[in-house]
Amino acid sequence: MPEQDASGPIARFGTYTGRCVSNVPDRSEPAVPVQTEALAVSGAMPAARSRRMRSEQALIRGALAGSDADLEALFRRHWPRAYRAAFLIVHDHAAAEDIAQEAFLAAFRRLDRFDHRRRFAPWLGTIVANRAIDWARARTARRESAHEAPEPEAPRDRPTGPYSEELLAALAALSPEHRAVVVLRYVLEYTPGEIARALELPRGTVNSRLRRGLDTLETRLTDSDRR
Numbered sequence: 001m002p003e004q005d006a007s008g009p010i011a012r013f014g015t016y017t018g019r020c021v022s023n024v025p026d027r028s029e030p031a032v033p034v035q036t037e038a039l040a041v042s043g044a045m046p047a048a049r050s051r052r053m054r055s056e057q058a059l060i061r062g063a064l065a066g067s068d069a070d071l072e073a074l075f076r077r078h079w080p081r082a083y084r085a086a087f088l089i090v091h092d093h094a095a096a097e098d099i100a101q102e103a104f105l106a107a108f109r110r111l112d113r114f115d116h117r118r119r120f121a122p123w124l125g126t127i128v129a130n131r132a133i134d135w136a137r138a139r140t141a142r143r144e145s146a147h148e149a150p151e152p153e154a155p156r157d158r159p160t161g162p163y164s165e166e167l168l169a170a171l172a173a174l175s176p177e178h179r180a181v182v183v184l185r186y187v188l189e190y191t192p193g194e195i196a197r198a199l200e201l202p203r204g205t206v207n208s209r210l211r212r213g214l215d216t217l218e219t220r221l222t223d224s225d226r227r
Contacts, residue, residue, distance in 0.1 A: 096132075
């Protein structure tokens with residue numbers, strides 16, 4: 001594999017290390033001149049432990065059969081990415097926890113309708129992203145209707161890692177819609193086609209939002225470096 005380009009805004013993104021442990025695969029995407037590792041969370045487990053892990057399909061079958069242990073295992077396996085994706089869209093720890101938990105509940109209630117030939121993570125991620133977008137839009141609407149200033153930032157009870165303040169400030173400059181496509185692409189590792197289906201958008205709109213979002217992030221992080 002050719003060496004990745006280390007330029008661009010996402011190359012300097014810090015990892016969020018609250019509930020989300022970063023263990024990042026080495027990947028790159030043609031035509032997008034940025035490195036995406038620090039936004040990605042692989043969810044990889046130590047080799048000895050991963051050999052003992054039950055398959056996702058087995059956990060789903062067990063959960064459908066009424067196994068609380070399998071339901072909890074499914075939750076623990078997918079919680080870090082779900083919470084991280086929600087947080088990076090809404091920028092609110094408490095709201096991100098609520099959104100991720102509500103997404104899990106919604107998924108578990110519809111588990112009997114889930115196509116077991118598909119992976120669980122993209123299905124769950126779609127629920128998380130849509131709920132996070134709705135929450136962020138509602139917050140913006142409340143502020144605009146009441147002519148309120150932005151709410152003060154919640155106390156940082158979880159560390160956000162190196163460069164995180166720059167990352168969060170740059171992401172906050174994007175609309176919820178642009179944040180969502182960036183998070184889906186570089187955190188949940190959806191393809192543009194999967195994002196289009198998840199958000200019910202034309203493929204061209206997804207590509208446009210990705211490009212605009214990345215350009216905005218690069219500009220803001222470059223400006224931050226000059227200060």
